[in-house]
Amino acid sequence: MGEDERQPGTTLKKAYSDPAVRAYVRYLRAEKNASEHTVRNYLMDIGQFIVSRWGWERKAPFPWGEVDRFAARHFLALVQQSGRASTTAMRKLSSLRSFYRYLVREQRVEANPFAGTRGPKRRRSLPRVMTVKEVLALLEAPRRWYEQQPPPRSPRQAAWREYKCVRDTAILEVLYSTGMRVGELVSFPESAVDFLSGVVVVRGKGRKERLCPLGGPAAEALRRALEARAGYLKALGRGGRPPAVFLNRNGGRLTARSVERLIRDYSRTAGIGWPVYPHVLRHSFATHMLDNGADLRSVQELLGHAVLSTTQIYTHVSVERLKEVYQQAHPRA
Incomplete structure (x- = not known):
């Protein structure tokens, strides 16, 4: 997918370099009371989308309003083609859908391209337990x-x-x-x-x-x-x-x-x-x-x-x- 070429920390920095993402992180911490683990997962998912969409060389701020539903579906397809579990693909979809919901609320973009995007069917597997x-x-x-x-x-x-x-x-x-x-x-x-x-x-x-x-x-x-x-x-x-x-x-x-x-x-x-x-x-x-x-x-x-x-x-x-x-x-x- 492209993000694997660099260290995870680089992907996090890439996402955090964007002012809209930094504002979203402040919102997660202050209003959603999100843990640092949750914030890091959101940043990683957003960072991977940035790299997939605009590449490593593109500098912030990123044109979030240019992303349409076809770009959203393309990213999800790349995640699935990379062999990731369906649960991972669903998490990334949820992260980006939530991020865009925030951007719409703050009037930074007009629409949420991930709102109508359906994720892969989640295979229901039973957890393994000890006797x-x-x-x-x-x-x-x-x-x-x-x-x-x-x-x-x-x-x-x-x-x-x-x-x-x-x-x-x-x-x-x-x-x-x-x-x-x-x-x-x-x-x-x-x-x-x-x-x-x-x-x-x-x-x-x-x-x-x-x-x-x-x-x-x-x-x-x-x-x-x-x-x-x-x-x-x-x-x-x-x-x-x-x-x-x-x-x-x-x-x-x-x-x-x-x-x-x-x-x-x-x-x-x-x-x-x-x-x-x-x-x-x-x-x-x-x-x-x-x-x-x-x-x-x-x-x-x-x-x-x-x-x-x-x-x-x-x-x-x-x-x-x-x-x-x-x-x-x-x-x-």
Whole structure:
């Protein structure tokens, strides 16, 4: 598509160089309360359209009013021809449709060329979930990892291993207990945790807050992680207020990417024969809740879904699991 020839950061800068785009970013942050992750995705999609339409050499400001519905369809066709998933194409279409809606509202253009553009049909695929047995094996994986380590070469290495084991156990327990997203996990402050009530206040998409119950094992694991955090900072010679609930090896805030890597590594330690990532724990949380009698509305609130239809995918997962059990167990299946 052209944008792959440069680094993603270059595409972001290309988009942000345009005054209309900068105004749109201010609108997203101030009026839509959009997260930085959302803003970055919008900028990337707009930047890729700029490169596709006008090339790398064209300088801002860009003639947004010249874009018609044929240009919009051409861009969508390029996205699909590049082998991107239908969900990616739909996201880019949604980003540009929203951007042009803003331009129309601000009277920067007369019409929205993406308004009538239809995206590719979205193939409905069921999320993969772990069995309860696989979840339990994953929760035990940090301890197994710790037991398999050779003798530490220094007190600092010993302190890191002890902290990592306790921290990672808490991460896995909290993700499965609450169903929160990995971005929510690495960003919630210690003040959001109420151990007495057994809940965590989570700020989700659109910065909307919700309460996530914290199960007994998860609460205990998190309490131990906070205690171990203090000990690890002391081993690093650090004082003052900790920068985050979960720390990395250098004592800074743990990133979502680091959590993805550690879960992938622990899934191998646990003997799970397929790649596990943080959102699989969220899928498993929702499916296991429904399997055990939770109503759909409650699961929707716990997950922080804006609409019920997003949550309904997990009912299909539960039905498919029931069908598998039936096929395996019924003599005339």
